[in-house]
Structure formats: C-alpha cells, structure tokens
Amino acid sequence: MRKPRSLTPLFFLLPALVLMVPFVIYPVLKTIYFSFFLNGKFVGLDNYRHVLLSSDIINLERFPTKSPPWGSLINNIIFIAIHLPSTIFLGLGLALLLRKEEVKGSSLIKSIVFLGMVIPMIVGGLITRFLFEQGAGVIPSVLGALGIKSLDITWTAFPQTALFAVILGSIWIWTGFSMLMYSAGLASIPKDYYEAALIDGANKFQIFKNVTWPLLKPITIVVVAMTLLWDLKIFDIVYVATGGGPGGASMVLALQMWDYFARELNYNYAAVVAVLLTTLTLIPAMWLIRRRE
Amino acid sequence: MAGVRLVGVWKRFGGVVAVKDMSLEVRDGEFVILLGPSGCGKTTTLRMISGLEEPSQGKIFIGDKLVADPEAGVFVPPKDRDIAMVFQSYALYPHMTVFDNIAFPLKLRKVPKQEIEERVREVAELLGLTELLKRKPRELSGGQRQRVALGRAIVRKPQVFLMDEPLSNLDAKLRVKMRAELKKLQRQLGVTTIYVTHDQVEAMTMGDRVAIINYGELQQVGTPDEVYNKPANIFVGGFIGSPPMNFLSVSVTEDGWLDFGEFKLRLLPDQVALLGELGYLGKEVVFGIRPEDVYDAVFAQVKVPGENMVRAKVEIVENLGSERIVHLKVGGLSFLGSFHSDSKVSEGQEVDVVFDMKKIHLFDKKTEKAII
Numbered sequence: 001m002r003k004p005r006s007l008t009p010l011f012f013l014l015p016a017l018v019l020m021v022p023f024v025i026y027p028v029l030k031t032i033y034f035s036f037f038l039n040g041k042f043v044g045l046d047n048y049r050h051v052l053l054s055s056d057i058i059n060l061e062r063f064p065t066k067s068p069p070w071g072s073l074i075n076n077i078i079f080i081a082i083h084l085p086s087t088i089f090l091g092l093g094l095a096l097l098l099r100k101e102e103v104k105g106s107s108l109i110k111s112i113v114f115l116g117m118v119i120p121m122i123v124g125g126l127i128t129r130f131l132f133e134q135g136a137g138v139i140p141s142v143l144g145a146l147g148i149k150s151l152d153i154t155w156t157a158f159p160q161t162a163l164f165a166v167i168l169g170s171i172w173i174w175t176g177f178s179m180l181m182y183s184a185g186l187a188s189i190p191k192d193y194y195e196a197a198l199i200d201g202a203n204k205f206q207i208f209k210n211v212t213w214p215l216l217k218p219i220t221i222v223v224v225a226m227t228l229l230w231d232l233k234i235f236d237i238v239y240v241a242t243g244g245g246p247g248g249a250s251m252v253l254a255l256q257m258w259d260y261f262a263r264e265l266n267y268n269y270a271a272v273v274a275v276l277l278t279t280l281t282l283i284p285a286m287w288l289i290r291r292r293e
Numbered sequence: 294m295a296g297v298r299l300v301g302v303w304k305r306f307g308g309v310v311a312v313k314d315m316s317l318e319v320r321d322g323e324f325v326i327l328l329g330p331s332g333c334g335k336t337t338t339l340r341m342i343s344g345l346e347e348p349s350q351g352k353i354f355i356g357d358k359l360v361a362d363p364e365a366g367v368f369v370p371p372k373d374r375d376i377a378m379v380f381q382s383y384a385l386y387p388h389m390t391v392f393d394n395i396a397f398p399l400k401l402r403k404v405p406k407q408e409i410e411e412r413v414r415e416v417a418e419l420l421g422l423t424e425l426l427k428r429k430p431r432e433l434s435g436g437q438r439q440r441v442a443l444g445r446a447i448v449r450k451p452q453v454f455l456m457d458e459p460l461s462n463l464d465a466k467l468r469v470k471m472r473a474e475l476k477k478l479q480r481q482l483g484v485t486t487i488y489v490t491h492d493q494v495e496a497m498t499m500g501d502r503v504a505i506i507n508y509g510e511l512q513q514v515g516t517p518d519e520v521y522n523k524p525a526n527i528f529v530g531g532f533i534g535s536p537p538m539n540f541l542s543v544s545v546t547e548d549g550w551l552d553f554g555e556f557k558l559r560l561l562p563d564q565v566a567l568l569g570e571l572g573y574l575g576k577e578v579v580f581g582i583r584p585e586d587v588y589d590a591v592f593a594q595v596k597v598p599g600e601n602m603v604r605a606k607v608e609i610v611e612n613l614g615s616e617r618i619v620h621l622k623v624g625g626l627s628f629l630g631s632f633h634s635d636s637k638v639s640e641g642q643e644v645d646v647v648f649d650m651k652k653i654h655l656f657d658k659k660t661e662k663a664i665i
C-alpha cells in the first residue's frame with residue numbers, strides 16, 4: 001500500500017517535471033555556471049567582485065551626496081523604499097474609502113485605478129513617459145502652474161528626476177493590485193467585529209488599529225511579498241520610460257542584466273546579476289511561502 | 294443601573310417595515326425577553342437600543358436619558374450609551390487572546406492597567422475562564438466562546454445588557470445549562486437585560502417578562518405565566534406553548550353554549566355574563582384551548598356529559614413518555630389533547646374527551662383579540 005501511494009503524485013507531476021528540467025532547471029544551473037567564467041576561463045568569484053564593486057551596481061562615490069547615477073542596486077532599494085509603502089498606503093486607503101457601494105463613482109474610481117493592472121507594462125511605461133513630458137504631460141504642467149518651475153521639465157530626461165518618474169508611474173500601475181487585495185480582505189471581515197468594537201467603545205481610528213488592520217495581516221503579507229518581488233524584477237516600465245538613463249540614473253538590476261547581456265555582450269556579468277537578482281527575490285518568495293503554510 | 298423605554302418606535306428599511314410603532318418599558322434590573330418568529334424585527338429592535346441602528350421614528354430612553362429621537366435630531370452613538378451587547382456570532386476578536394478580548398472595552402476607556410488586570414481576572418473567575426485567558430478564540434469550544442463574549446459584556450459593568458440569541462449556536466444540552474447560568478448571573482449582577490430569542494422555552498424559563506413580537510408589532514408583554522395563561526390574541530396563544538393551542542371556529546348561543554356544529558359545550562356562568570356584557574351572545578368567535586386542558590375523561594375531575602364532555606375518535610397517538618399527544622377528531626373538527634401517560638387510548642378507538650371549561654380562551658373573529 002505504501003509504495004504506490006508515495007509514487008502516484010510523482011507520476012502525475014512527471015509531465016511538468018519533464019518540461020521544467022530543460023526549460024527551468026538547466027538554464028538556472030547554466031546561468032550559475034556562467035557567472036563563474038569569463039571569456040571561457042574559470043575565474044572563481046572575480047566576476048562577483050567586479051560587478052558588486054562596479055559603480056553600475058553601487059555607486060558610493062555619488063550616493064547619497066551627489067546627483068544620480070547611484071547604481072542599479074541602490075536604485076532598486078530606493079524604488080522599494082518609496083513604491084512599497086506608497087502602494088500599500090494608497091491601495092488600503094482606496095479600498096477603505098470605496099468599501100461602501102453607496103460611495104458615488106466608487107466603481108469608476110476602482111476601474112481607473114485597476115486599469116494600471118490591466119494594461120501591458122510596456123504601455124504603462126509609455127504612459128509614464130508622457131505623464132512626465134514637459135508641455136504634454138499632466139504632472140510638469142500642474143507643478144509648473146503651481147509655481148514649481150524646477151519640476152516643469154521632462155522628468156525622464158534629467159538624472160535627478162528620471163528614477164522618480166518611473167517610481168511614481170509604477171505606483172499608479174501597481175496600486176490596483178493592493179487595492180484589489182485589500183478590497184477582498186475587507187469584504188471578508190464580518191461586520192459583527194466592527195459593531196462589537198463600536199459597542200465596546202472604539203472610535204473609527206481605534207477600530208482600524210485594533211480590528212481592521214490586524215485582521216488584514218494575511219493580506220498585507222501577500223501584498224508586501226508580491227510588491228517586493230515586483231519591485232525587484234522591475235524592467236519593462238523602466239526600459240520604455242527611460243531606458244535606464246539618462247546616464248544610468250534610473251538603471252535597475254533587471255535592466256542592468258539586460259544591458260550587460262545585450263549591449264556589452266558580457267554574458268558572464270549578466271549571469272552574475274541574474275544570480276544576485278534571483279537570490280534577492282528568493283528572500284520575499286520564501287518568506288511568503290512560509291507564512292502561507 | 295437603568296431601565297430602557299421605547300416610545301412609538303418605527304424602523305423602515307426602504308419599503309420594509311421592520312419595527313412598527315413599538316412601545317415598551319423595561320424596568321431597572323429586569324430581564325426582558327423579545328420573542329417572536331424569524332424576521333419579526335427582534336434584532337432590529339435590539340440594534341436600535343444599542344445604537345447600531347437609528348430608528349426611523351420614535352424615542353428611545355436609557356434610564357432618563359433620551360438616546361434616540363430622529364425628530365429632535367438626537368442620536369447617541371453606541372459607545373456613549375453605556376450598554377454591552379452579546380452577539381449571536383459572539384464576535385470575539387480572532388487575533389486577540391481571551392484576556393485581551395475581555396480587556397478590550399476597558400483598554401478603550403483608558404482604565405489603568407492594574408485595574409484592567411483585576412477586573413478581567415474577577416470576571417474570568419466568575420465565568421470559569423481563568424485557565425483559558427491566554428488562548429485565542431479559535432482554540433475554544435462553543436460554550437467557552439459564549440462565556441468569553443459574556444465576559445466582555447460584563448467586565449464594563451454597563452447599565453444594560455443586550456443579547457441577540459446568545460445560546461443559539463450551542464448544542465441542546467449546553468443550552469439548557471447556559472440558560473440556567475445566564476439567569477443566575479443576571480440575578481447576581483442585577484443588570485437590566487434585554488434578550489432576543491425565537492425559542493419560547495428560553496423565553497419562558499429565563500425572562501421576568503416576555504415581549505412577543507410579530508411582523509414588527511408588539512403583541513403582548515407580560516410575565517411568562519401571563520403570556521401563557523392569558524394570551525392577548527390568537528397569535529400569542531398559538532405561538533407560545535408546545536404542542537400549540539387548538540383553535541376552532543364556534544358560535545356563542547344566546548343561552549350560553551358554544552356551538553361547534555358537531556357538538557356543544559356549556560359556558561360557565563361568569564363567562565356567559567361577560568360575553569353578554571361585551572355583546573358576543575349569538576356571535577361567531579374563535580375558541581382556543583391548550584392540549585393539556587383537553588382530558589381523557591378517565592382522568593378528568595369535573596365531567597358532565599353533554600356539557601363539557603364529547604366523544605371523539607383517536608386518529609394518532611404520539612407517546613412522549615411523560616404524556617401522550619393524541620390527535621382527536623369529532624366529525625370534521627380536529628384538535629389535539631395532551632393526555633396523562635397512563636391513558637389507555639389507542640389509535641382508531643373512540644374516547645370520551647373532557648374540556649376544562651375554566652381554561653378555555655375565546656377570541657374575536659375580526660380583531661383576533663382575546664375576549665376571555
């Protein structure tokens with residue numbers, strides 16, 4: 001009885017495993033392998049040393065005192081530091097505001113926010129680029145009209161603003177995800193808890209702090225992990241909106257890998273970045289899987 | 294401590310009238326049950342008292358304080374009403390321990406830590422929850438959760454307890470036990486309690502008084518004895534008691550008999566006098582009698598053939614051990630009798646049946662209100 005039982009699941013997984021070996025596992029191993037070679041020669045950790053110490057990845061000469069480029073790893077970290085709290089805050093805020101059906105235009109606002117999730121990322125990148133274009137985009141015009149002339153510029157063309165244009169664009173694109181998750185989370189909290197808290201004497205803020213927020217914790221875990229993954233892997237929007245420029249000011253790891261690979265034709269450095277990026281994404285991924293179990 | 298008073302309270306949800314012109318006074322320290330069939334507006338009434346729902350019209354007082362009156366623009370939010378509520382679902386915060394659940398209302402009121410600790414322990418002691426204080430609600434049984442919900446209500450020492458079917462999620466045995474415990478606890482604390490249920494046994498056993506509601510309208514308020522023995526109308530008569538009261542259409546003759554067509558019963562002299570006074574002689578009325586007031590003639594004390602006794606056919610006998618529910622038929626008229634367990638009746642047999650004329654009820658055919 002025991003043997004067939006333990007082998008059966010494996011049998012059903014076989015087709016998937018057969019596909020995974022050549023298309024996933026082999027390339028991963030091969031990439032790791034490549035990362036230890038340069039021009040066909042085994043160089044140990046030299047590639048890692050070179051990439052990690054290069055100003056492409058971490059530019060400590062310019063960060064944080066001088067203007068960008070600051071290096072793609074730092075850019076990714078800045079990206080996360082702004083994008084993660086913003087999307088959580090906005091998504092949760094919108095979900096809370098639009099919770100009741102009676103709110104006028106709630107489904108319209110939800111649709112607009114969610115549009116960011118639906119459109120292809122390439123289009124999102126293009127929209128971002130136009131949003132921040134001097135003379136054409138809304139944001140420079142509005143800021144200009146408010147008298148902030150220094151920001152009435154084409155954001156993607158200047159090193160000081162390029163990264164922030166991409167981050168702000170990404171906030172719109174990704175807020176729909178957290179809004180959707182939190183909307184579903186809020187809908188799943190029985191109204192009895194709120195009413196019990198009301199009777200126990202809680203005000204709106206206390207209800208949020210003591211009831212809503214703790215009960216949304218499983219949702220928050222998913223949103224944080226998924227956003228971290230998305231932020232670390234960010235590529236298309238940057239590629240289309242700024243191409244990582246100007247002068248690498250908005251370069252991120254995934255695009256850096258592409259740059260090493262396609263422009264500098266250095267597969268080995270590209271492989272190093274790939275391994276680093278994968279390691280970084282594994283952290284939130286493993287955390288998420290652990291928490292879900 | 295305080296009583297609760299509703300004056301002409303209405304609640305409409307769009308076109309639905311959930312509560313209709315409800316006036317009810319609950320005295321200080323009293324245990325009053327709101328009883329009625331599903332959807333009759335019990336929960337809505339309770340929620341209006343708690344402040345979770347605003348009445349469409351009418352006034353609600355807690356103690357001397359007006360807490361809701363839409364006409365005057367008065368609406369006191371739940372937290373300022375000094376009430377505590379036990380929900381049917383218990384609504385224990387799943388992420389908090391038992392201790393934190395009970396302590397929550399005190400924490401919100403900024404009670405000093407030391408005092409919170411003392412009061413929670415005290416309540417836990419009272420409810421037998423001391424061992425469970427560190428657990429989360431999901432690690433508790435239904436009865437334990439129920440007690441935690443009670444604890445959360447008690448700990449604040451509110452003016453009024455509101456409870457919405459707090460026992461309905463428990464199994465039958467536990468329900469009987471908790472019924473007694475709850476009653477005892479209420480006595481001990483002496484807090485005004487309004488308790489919603491659709492279970493008439495709970496209502497009869499726990500309440501100082503029972504308020505019976507149907508279709509959002511208050512039908513009768515009285516002690517369990519009053520609503521059982523002197524139902525104000527056909528609905529109350531039929532709703533309270535199991536098996537339910539028998540209802541038969543009957544005409545009152547001028548000379549003081551009840552004429553069922555198939556047979557006649559002689560009214561008692563004071564009954565005739567009353568019916569004459571109210572002008573019911575010669576009129577059609579609805580006759581009601583509880584099954585336990587219909588006797589197997591063998592066990593009847595007062596039997597006068599032709600006056601309170603009739604020969605009936607036994608259709609079905611349900612043996613409950615303590616009694617026998619007998620389905621009886623006289624011609625086309627059917628009714629139930631609850632016979633002594635020693636009664637020898639068997640199905641298909643004919644039996645002499647005696648009506649206890651002192652216990653009969655008569656209702657107006659149109660208004661359905663009780664005459665006798």
Ligand SMILES: Nc1ncnc2c1ncn2[C@@H]1O[C@H](COP(=O)(O)OP(=O)(O)OP(=O)(O)O)[C@@H](O)[C@H]1O
Nearest residue numbers: 306309310311330331332333334335336337338491
């Ligand atoms: N929020 C609401 N919106 C619309 N109708 C409602 C609402 N709440 C209650 N009702 C209606 O009001 C009436 C009374 O409801 P209520 O919940 O008070 O009944 P209940 O006596 O508590 O019934 P049950 O024993 O089933 O709990 C019902 O017809 C119900 O459909």
Ligand SMILES: [Mg+2]
Nearest residue numbers: 335336337457
């Ligand atoms: Mg109800």
